[in-house]
Amino acid sequence: MSRDLSTQPSSPAYAAHVAGLCARYEAAAARGGFDAIAVGSGQLEYRFQDDQAHPFVASAHFLQWVPLGAHPGSAVLFEPGRRPVLVVLQPEDYWHQPPALPAEEFAREFELRVIRDPGDLAALLPGAGQRLALLGPEAQWDGLGPVVEAAARNPPVVVNHLHYHRATKSSWELACMRGAAAIAAPGHQAALRAFRAGASEYDILAAFLAGCRQTEPELPYGAIVALNGHGATLHYQHRDRQPLAARDVHSLLIDAGCAFNGYACDITRSHAFRDDEFAAMIAGLDDLQQQLCAAVRPGLAFADLHRCAHQGVADLLQSWGLVRMAQEDMIREQVTFAFFPHGLGHLLGLQVHDVGGHMADEAGNALQAPPDFPRLRFLRRLEPGQVVTIEPGIYFIGPLLERLRASPAGSRVDWDRIAGLMKYGGIRIEDDVLVTAGEPENLTRPLLGD
Numbered sequence: 001m002s003r004d005l006s007t008q009p010s011s012p013a014y015a016a017h018v019a020g021l022c023a024r025y026e027a028a029a030a031r032g033g034f035d036a037i038a039v040g041s042g043q044l045e046y047r048f049q050d051d052q053a054h055p056f057v058a059s060a061h062f063l064q065w066v067p068l069g070a071h072p073g074s075a076v077l078f079e080p081g082r083r084p085v086l087v088v089l090q091p092e093d094y095w096h097q098p099p100a101l102p103a104e105e106f107a108r109e110f111e112l113r114v115i116r117d118p119g120d121l122a123a124l125l126p127g128a129g130q131r132l133a134l135l136g137p138e139a140q141w142d143g144l145g146p147v148v149e150a151a152a153r154n155p156p157v158v159v160n161h162l163h164y165h166r167a168t169k170s171s172w173e174l175a176c177m178r179g180a181a182a183i184a185a186p187g188h189q190a191a192l193r194a195f196r197a198g199a200s201e202y203d204i205l206a207a208f209l210a211g212c213r214q215t216e217p218e219l220p221y222g223a224i225v226a227l228n229g230h231g232a233t234l235h236y237q238h239r240d241r242q243p244l245a246a247r248d249v250h251s252l253l254i255d256a257g258c259a260f261n262g263y264a265c266d267i268t269r270s271h272a273f274r275d276d277e278f279a280a281m282i283a284g285l286d287d288l289q290q291q292l293c294a295a296v297r298p299g300l301a302f303a304d305l306h307r308c309a310h311q312g313v314a315d316l317l318q319s320w321g322l323v324r325m326a327q328e329d330m331i332r333e334q335v336t337f338a339f340f341p342h343g344l345g346h347l348l349g350l351q352v353h354d355v356g357g358h359m360a361d362e363a364g365n366a367l368q369a370p371p372d373f374p375r376l377r378f379l380r381r382l383e384p385g386q387v388v389t390i391e392p393g394i395y396f397i398g399p400l401l402e403r404l405r406a407s408p409a410g411s412r413v414d415w416d417r418i419a420g421l422m423k424y425g426g427i428r429i430e431d432d433v434l435v436t437a438g439e440p441e442n443l444t445r446p447l448l449g450d
Helices: 012-032 060-065 118-124 156-166 171-196 201-212 228-232 277-294 302-319 327-332 335-339 398-406 408-412 415-424
Strands: 036-040 075-078 085-089 111-115 132-135 224-227 251-255 268-272 387-390 393-395 426-428 431-434
Touching: 012 036, 012 060, 012 075, 012 156, 012 171, 036 060, 060 075, 060 156, 085 118, 111 118, 132 156, 171 201, 171 251, 171 268, 171 431, 201 224, 201 251, 224 228, 228 251, 228 415, 228 426, 251 426, 268 277, 268 426, 277 302, 277 387, 277 393, 277 415, 277 426, 277 431, 302 327, 302 335, 302 393, 327 335, 335 398, 398 408, 398 415
Parallel strands: 036 132, 085 111
Antiparallel strands: 036 075, 075 085, 224 251, 251 268, 387 431, 393 426
């Protein structure tokens, strides 16, 4: 059975989740003047001039209703005041095994309809005269007749409303995210053992997959497994097959998460191969990361927490003797940006970089980024029920350091020390943190045992 297919009996938490979605969709439909909303899972997409399909990824809108991640051509049909209809495409196919139906107990929150052909969906859509909104990949709706042709596809007034509120998780969604973290934790532990044994990037990834018992297409994002200097590439995407000699192994940065019922976790750890200067630097950044996690509180603007991260990075650079400048001077002259060039974190949920981070309200008005941090993924104030990543980093990235060397602040940097650290690539430490009414809850760190 696929790991992302839940066939468990409907729980009170799931029933409450579906009821909450019904209320949210009713408000979105009213805002846009729609009588019904159809939410598509998407369809298989094929390689160019080939009969081989890419791995199927269900649309987030559909997965929020029902965790059927292996069901292309399916849909949820919502009309205010009526029980939502779950349409599952289960073709008669002897080349491929059709996706399983959800258990009867699980499907009790819906009227279940099974279709054998994608075109059969047309007969189940609301009739002519009703204003219909279609959500999800648009290709799924092509060729389904005049009702679809007259419908609005992914209307912004509906999408904005849903995206804004998706930031706040139901108790069922939080249980799924805890489940994803529980799956990923043994994978990270297995990857660390492989690294200690001198494995290649390819074999470290294989250890991670074996530990979490998921395949690469099931992961919510491409795992980053970066040895040595590869850690300086923020989204390093390759996996060297050849193991290095022990004397040439210095560090590992692994950024890898898992999915459960369509919901993601996002975890990064950095490891030193020896108990050396770099190991002490990892410990220093880890202390800063835990302080930032503990500072998560409702009402706090995430941009302000990002600013605290830069202050902490400046303090570390100064204490390590890498930069001889005061904290505020380093930030003003953008010295810290050369070592920490990305945002502190982002919203997490059905997508790894989940939607709604720049939205001021459910109408879709945008928040303005602070001028000193113009490219943050998340600008909203923290609210109970949000899950955010907290992932400070310190890297030794050649092009950024060369710009720093050429700047007026370059004379305040110990370039000999920097040259000796380039072989390590960088450090990033990331956990998933739930905003509550009081103390935050770290969803990932307790499971990794570090």
